[in-house]
Amino acid sequence: MMQMMQMTLMHAKCGSSALRKNGTSNDKAKCLYTFCRHQAVFAPAAPRKAAQ
Template sequence: MLQTTLTCGKCSSADLRKNGSRKEQPKYQCKACRHQALFEPAAARKAAQYAQVEKLLVERVSQRAIVRLTGVARPTIVKLAKKSAGHAPVAPQAPPATGAGVG
């Protein structure tokens, strides 16, 4: 089973308890600061972060800049860069063997 870690949006504490639900989504309350919200699971937050990383990679922003902008670790960015290079028309280190008619 996929383990998702929820954290408080106010104090980023992971000490939460379930507190009812709203629109079929579980609602949580932070035990530390009593902040109550529909906490977003880490998986969804990461997916949004990775989407932003891929967008920045397309814009040819340097990997170190992406680390600063998104907070995603550099090895993860390298992994995403390789993944996006697989299906993107521009491959950074590929020899011009096949003519990609883009541009």
């Protein structure tokens, strides 16, 4: 069975975890922390390798 994993991203300087989507750039998701208005870019996860 496949289990879902949830991550909570915390901003290092302000400690906020409240963020919203803010578009994409070069196929990477951009997010905006709503508390401090800092913009971050997150790369998509690499696809899993097939079992050998």
